[in-house]
Amino acid sequence: MNKDTILDYISESPIIMAVKNEIELDRALEEDSKIIFLLFGNIVNIADYVKKIKQHEKYVIVHVDLIDGLAAREISVDFIKKYTGADGIISTRINNIKRANELNLFTIFRIFIIDSMALENLETNVVKSSPDMVEILPGIISPVIQKIKNKIKIPIIAGGLISDKHEIIEALNAGAMCISSTNKNVWGL
Template identity: 35%
Template sequence: MSWQEVLQRHPIIPAVRRDQDLDAALRSPAAAIFLLNGSLLSLPRVVEQCHAAGKAVFVHYDLIEGLSGDRAGVEFLARYVGPDGLITTRSSVARYSLDAGMETVLRIFALDSGALATALQVVRRTGPGAVEVLPACLPAWVFAELRRVHRGPLVAGGLVRTSDDALRALAAGATAVSASNPALWSMEVS
C-alpha cells in the first residue's frame, strides 16, 4: 500500500503502544498502524493480524525487543516477518530498511532549533519515504522547513491527546498524525 493510499483513507495513524489497544486499531478506519512495542516472538503474529485486517503495518525498529541496529536485523524483519515498513530514529537503520525495499519512516525530534537543524541534515542525507516529527504541537514554519528538504509525507506525533491537537498539527502542515490515544483513531477529519 502506497503512502498516497494510506493518507487518502484516513490521516490519523494509530500508534499502538499497548497490546490491548491492537484490536481498536484494527477496527479503525486507518489504512496503516504504527507498532511501537513487541518482540521478535510476538511480531510475526501481530503483523499477520494487521495484514488480515487490510492494514499496512510500520514497526518501530528501535522499540522491538530482540533486535540490534544492524543490517541483519532489518533484513530478518523484511524476509521473515514482512512489515510494510520500519520506523526508526537511526539513519543507519533507515538506510538498511530502504536497501531492503521497505517503506521507511525516519522519526525526528524538533525540540529546539539546534535539534531541528541536525534533523534536517539527517533527513536530507537519508532520503526516507516519510518523516515523523515529534512533538506534534509545532509551529507551521517547522513543517515548512521540513518540506524544503523532504517531499514525502510529514507525520506529526507525540503529545497528541485531543482531536484539537491532531487538527492543529494537520493545519500547521502535517500530512498525517500518529496518535496513541484510541479515542482519536476514528475521529472525523474533513
C-alpha cells in the same frame, strides 16, 4: 507492497493509529484506517502481530527501534523484512532507514525536535537517509512543523502529545500530511 499505496491511504485517512500493546492492537484492528504503526513486540512475537494485522487487510509499519531483542543495527531491518512481512519500518537511525530503502520497505525517519540543533540536523539527516516520510515529535509544535515543511520536500507526520481535534487540525494546517497517535480517543476523529 507499493509505497504509493501506503501514501494514498495515509492521505485519505490522516490519523494513523500507533499501538503500544495488545489491547490497543485489538482495538485498532476494528477501526477503518488501513495503516497501523506497531510500537511494541519482541523477536519472538513480532511476526505474529504483523500477521494478525495483515489478516485484517491493513498495512503495518514496525518501529524497529522498539522491538525487544533486536540490535541497533541494519541486520534488524533484514530480520523485519525476512521474518515478519511488515510493509515498512520507523526508526531514529539513519542506517536502518538506508537499509530498509535497499530492501524496498516503506520508511519513516522519526526525529525528536528538542532544540535548535535537532532542527538544524534534520535536513542533513533526511538527505543522508532518503526516507519516504519524516515523523516529527512532539506533534504539537505547529510553528516548527511549518518551518520543516519549508525545508524538506518529504511528507511529514506529526506524532506525540496530540490529544484533540484542534491539535490535529493545527498540525495538518502547519504542513503535516498526517498525525500518528497512541491516543485511542483521536483515532476516530
